[in-house]
Amino acid sequence: MGDLREICQRLVESLPGGKDHFRPVTGLPVSTYFSAYKAQWMVEHSEEVRAAILEGDALFGTVDSWIIYNLTGGAAGGGVHVTDASNASRTNLLELGSRQWHAPTVELFGLDPGMLPRVASNSEVVGRVKAGPLAGVAISGCLGDQQAALVGQRCGQGEAKNTYGTGCFMLLNTGAEIVPSTHGLLTTFAYQLGPRAAPHYALEGSIAVAGLGISWLKDNLRLIDSADESEALAASVPDTGGVYFVPAFSGLLAPHWEEEARGVLLGLTGARPGPAGDGVRGQSTEGRQAAHVVVVVVAAAAVAAVAVVRGQVQLSSNSCLGFTTRAHVVRALLEAICFQTREVLDAMRADADVSHMSVLRVDGGAAKNDLLMQLQADILHVAVSRPHFQETTALGAALAAGLAVGFYSESFVLTHPPNNSTAFMPAVSRDASEKRYGHWRKAVSRSLALADLAE
Known part of the structure; x- marks a missing residue:
């Protein structure tokens, strides 16, 4: 049975525009990431799905449409x-300009336009809860998570936010203009706060590994005991000691879109023993199971091999020339999150006019890490603003819903509240930032075309 990658490869080879064939219509490249390819897989591999389509008994939608359908009564109760x-724009079936389904693309994926849900704005009453303690309550706000965070951060035209979760998602509000990307970003719908309101569009860059990388250090390599420990440990060294970590565990997303890339840890130098607390685990790690062995590229020619055992980076060497510790590796992972964000911001600068952007608004679980936010400001050389209330995705959905029923005013929803954030200002010179970024780009080049190593 084939997988999604085979479907994507077949389309890339057969469509006249190749990987970018759909970009002029949907803003998206051919990728397993988007819903239409999953729908085509079901059409090709499920007899039940094909039969339901032929009988007119199939509906296709995203998770939000499934939730609304069931809240409003479902199959037995006239569900809406x-x-x-915003959610429709991530299917690869929506024509961005009209904000309606693009019939030729829908049919290309083996679907029928009648199967698809109505496309509403983000702030309007689309139905009411059918039963239960919330029966009769209006469903008046619906947004994709990243677009909701954009609203929650009150990002107007020319402003950007970055959400640091399992991955990173940076969105730049381009206003009413649909900006095609030629630098590896997605052109997407941002929000429309009412059926008669002006639509806003965005450029988006998605990064696969952010908080996921911190979890990987904890769960797979056992270099830290908790995600919170990463900040103090990384801060215990002044820099990474020349270590660069490209966490391309399953390829690179924006702006590279390199599915064959794999993670690499570069610049390691020979280990020297030290007591617990100096960045190398001491006796406190006794009894831990040995972690996976990882193969890396190292800087010192004398180093012969590297492994991670009981949470400690151990290297065999003819002579100890350096001092790479777990603190350097953890700090390198934090910097990798920031470098990947810099790549996305540079792509946005190349695609759109962001010359007046003076601040990046941030949110998400990993944004609680002060060191990470300071490193981000240093590497971007742009101020970073973290709101005191960081649940901006939930806030954005609430603002949209409240606006639709008159609970919030438009000015309240669109105006950024004063004195409501912590600012992180660049603390290194631009030259120093550019030098480190150059090293990062060199490291990324070493991560490409490595998927065949696992064969």
Whole structure:
């Protein structure tokens, strides 16, 4: 049975525009990431799905449309089949300009336009809860998570936010203009706060590994005991000691879109023993199971091999020339998150006019890490603003819902509240930042075309 990658490869080879064939219509490249390819897989591999389509008994939608359908009664109670333009824009079936389904693309994926939900704005009453303690309550706000965070951060035209979760998602509000990307970003719908309101569009860069990398250090390599420990440990050394970590565990997303890239840890130098607390684990790690062995590229020619055993980086060497410790590796992972964000921001600068952007607004679980935010400001050489209330995705959805029923005013929803954030300002010179970024780009080049190593 084939997988999604085979479907994507077949389309790339057969469509006249190749990987970018759909970009002029949907803003998206051919990728397993988007819903239409999953739908085509089901059409090709499920007899039940094909039969339901032929009988007119199939509906297709995203998670939000499934939730709304069931809240409003479902199959037995006249459920409403509706989605919003932000979620619809991630299917690869929505024509961005009209914000309606693009019939030729829908049919190319083996679907029928009648199967798809109505596309609503992000702030309007689309139905009411059918039963239960919330029966009769209006469903009046629906947004994709990243677009909701954009609203929650009150990002107007020319402003950007970055959410640091399992991965990173940076969105730049381009206003009413649909900006095609030629630098590896996605052109997407941002929000429309009411059926008669002006639509806003965005450029988006998605990074696969952010908080996921911190979890990987904890769970797979056992270099830290908790995610919170990463900040103090990384801060215990002044820099990474020349270590660069490209966490391309399953390829690189924006702006590279390199599915064959794999993670590499570069610049390691020979270990020297030290007591617990100096960045190398001491006796406190006794009894831990040995972690996976990882193969890396090292800087010192004398180093012969590297492994991670009981949470400690150990290297065999003819002579100890350096001092790479777990603190350097953890700090390198934090910097990798920041470098990947810099790559996305540079792509946005190349695609759109962001000359007046003076601040990057941030949120998400990993944004609580003060060191990470300071490193981000240093590497971007742009101020970083973290709101005191960081649940901006939930806030954005609440603002959209409240606006639709008159609970919030438009000015309240769109105006950024004063004195409501912590600012991180660049603390290194631009030359120093550019030098480190140059080293990062060199490290990325070493991560490409490595997937065949696992064969």
